[in-house]
Amino acid sequence: MSVLGGPVGGHYDVAVIGGGISGVQIARHAAGRGLRTVLLERNDFGAGTSAATTKAIHGGLRYLEQYDFRVVAESVSERRYLGLAAPHLVQPRSFLLTAYDWSAPRAPVLGAGVALYEAMAWRRNAGVPKDIRSPRFRWIGKKALLTQVPWLSPDGLTGAWRHDDTLNIHPERLLLAILKSYVADGGTALNHAEVTGLLRDDAGAVRGVRVNGHRDIAATVTVNAAGPWVASALGDLATTAGVRVRQAKGVHLVTRDLGNRDGVFVRGRNGRHIVVNPWQGKTLVGPTDTPMSGSADEAATEVEDINLLRETLDSVSATPLVREDVESTIVGVRPLIDDGSDTYTSSRRFEIRDHAPTGLPGLYSVTGGKWTTGRAMGQKVTDTLIRAHRGSLPPTRDFDSRHLDLSTSFGDYDTVTAAFEAAAARVPSADLPRDTRIHLARLYGTEHEAVLRLVVEDPRLATPVPGSSDILAQAVYAVTHEAAETLQDVLDRRMTVGTLGLVRETAARLVAATVAPLLGWEAERRDAEVAGYLGLQAAETAVLDEAFAPGSSR
Template identity: 35%
Template sequence: MKRDLKRMSQSPLDVLFIGGGITGAAAVYDAAQRGLRAALVEKHDFGWATSAATSKLVHGGLRYLKNLEFGLVRESLRERRILELIAPHLVYPLPFLVPTYRGTSNNLPMIGAGMLLYELLSYDKARLADHERQVPSFRLLSKKTVLAEEPGVDPTGLSGGAIYYDCQMHSPDRLTLEFVLAAAGLGAQIANYAQVDSLLKENDRVVGARVRDVLSGETCEVRAPIVVNVAGPWADFVSEMALGGEKKSLIRSQGIHLIFRPVIKNHAVVLRTRGGRHFFLIPWRGLTLAGTTDTRFEGHPDEYRVSRAAVDDFIREINEVFPSAQLKFEDICWTYGGLRPIVEDETDVEVEVYKASRKYEIYDHAREDKLEGFVTVIGGKYTTSRRLAETLLDLVEKKLGRAVTPCRTARAPLPGGDFGRWRDFLTEGARRHPEIGADMLQQLSLDYGARRENVLARLADERLAKRLDERHPIPAAAAVEAVETEMAQTLQDIVWRRTGLGTTGQLDEAALAAVASLAGERLGWDAARRQREIDSVQERLATHNIAG
């Protein structure tokens, strides 16, 4: 995958996507699958913002049943199965335990009824070739069994519980990247660190964008008859460029996550704050991941950071409903957060962001604003991004005057997803590479799927075969793969969004220096640039990614 803005600017295109989160990545892939000449630009790195700030779940959204959003839940459950099918190395079942309490809406009869409906809406969940990766059915539990399964659950008022299954993402960053790689493999032109400074307009039509290379400072014009705004929390700023100062109204919800010492055993635990918001405690790489919060954010999205106050508030909420954790600020290994855009039709009406729908909206500005060639997408959830892209591309083809091409993204495996049964894939890997430790083979299989041989082939170089940090079964070869194949441009790209070395906030200085050296050799960094890259990562690690 090569980054070439000059070539992009000189190429005839059918559609240009602005924004490289999961929505943009899925959309440019669908466009390329349909034979469209597609391009995508992202002002930072792929999936660096909202798409990276998820709870690392692919789920139907059990709580949306309470809002009677049956269509959204059904769509999400169908898409959960599809993501298991096309990216089985990155999406797999995870058990969830829901404790129930007397005198609350989380009582056993209510949860049991919800589980039954959830099961009915996921009627096609068994349609997977690998039967071992199928999502099991739910079961109700007694109080005694709940405490045996998860001893940390608060026993006060506990009446029982339930275990049900949804799916976990091994890495949302790498799943987003899989869509980008798939699109590039089909001929789409892709560039990260490419910021849209303005839109090109002719009469009442958007015909492209003026794009600045953030790395070099050079600018170019990228022209296409259809421009799609998939900029997530920045969507209103992009639409403002098209509408001459008017913004498509949206609000932004901030959600933070905390990673800390393990306080649960084998399940994700579903909890409810005293204020009525649900959140999860999730097993994550030997630690516990807690998320998410959901509060309105005021300010420019470029300025968003996780605040100490938000962390302290969440710690308090966790301790109130899961007191056995006895969580303190000093226990936090890492934090991350992001902004979710929500449509707000009436700007003078306050929206309670937790209760706001996760449905998406696609705005054809030819209909809304008499402006041709421009489409904006707002809202949605990671799980349904592929389906959103399918709906979006149907509209794009119609606007191009083409017959709508049948979508194939629900059946075609992503680049790492074509390997058959997971158990057989691991067994074959161990047979072919007995010199590789089981933990490293597992890690590379999860990270790359069928593409793991690209990384394993690099291990013939002794320098690249070494682990970067003994706490992580990740070889130096993964950093080289990130630069040479996956368009990583900065040390942060490699550490967080390609290798996952920084995911838990645990990374030593020697590993950081080794990655900077490998990347610098290939990206032409001098000593000063290497040090700046190291400093930027160390600053985030030292503060646990918390502002101030």
């Protein structure tokens, strides 16, 4: 268990279960309103569904097809607020909505949808730094499209609508940046801290949580934001509380760079929709969307998931995807609200549930939503519980996060380029190439200076981590300032190396050797961490090998 903020103890106004984007945003808003808040995450911050996204901060163009105007309107606003709060981590990405003569809707109808989508986002460039503003949508003819997207098959292709959404450049670091804003506002966050029970008073009201089976944390209000684990986090009380979540498994393939610079919405001949999204020198292909029962802990990429993505992509590609194209996979489970429709068309809106009517006053659960709308969820949940518990919570202050920089953002610059240029000139005594400085500025915002200072103190920490733009100083910072406890915390959620496909054994060993003394690991623990990490990768590789094996049924 590691702590950010703190110290831990005494009575809290709000305890939040779950350190995904929902829990982090709820905690941030509660602390922002002046409430004494603690967040408990059983694994690592952002290790659940929030790490498995398509990396889009988006309005959700496809939700227009379901007439879900409310979600689209909210999402396009939230997209802008996040972009304003952290322009170094949230930037425009153009997407190509492909049109075919064999599939509906045809190009004119798609164009009308894109026009409506953009009209709903009419304020999208207001206040946004000059160099990351979005142009208007436009039509790209077939010939130009085939040049831009080298793998597309010309069969039946008529062209594509090019429009802008935004890219969540590194969701794990953005989540950490939001978490740090929460801590800056007085919040406390614990990772590797599992809520194993609820504390109840004589009348049955929920009065806090038990952590890791032994530590009690008292709180006036408890908010369950455990994503797909929203029921299991309540243990035996889940049935009493009546918490339900619909789980949809989503898998992406991480491939070599397939060559398209814009994201491409693929509409496969099998009727499936996926995105082929350029990502840090690689391409993300996905996601799938399949209903899942059982524990989200068991979610794993299966041969069927890989084959579904291949079938969809190959149906519109000039050449089929081969094993050598694919490096790894990412899997996550969407915690959807149960609105009776199938998981793909199910609304991405969120729901806040007060459990007082089922005999558990003081407890709230949230389900649904998107990474993009986490801020709105945080604000609404906090408003709801302050209204309901006015008598038992202390007086609160105003907190409008819509126009607030994150605590590590660069602040007022005309352009993001200017912010990066200024950042690259800081701490000149750190012997690092310009590209590495920009990489660090992007990942850490203003805190990149602290990472640079580690290099000044110990120049060996400038050593690059193989297979990435990361350096060893980041591993040290992860442990000393960012509550990382395991090798996976460091590689996958503090650095970028673990998010870009397979991590090389040399990289895993180098990073493990760097953090071992800081975490008090003896050689045995250090080697076990490396073996555990590489073992997970090997299991994933085996599934990919099986899916692509000659004769494997598709």
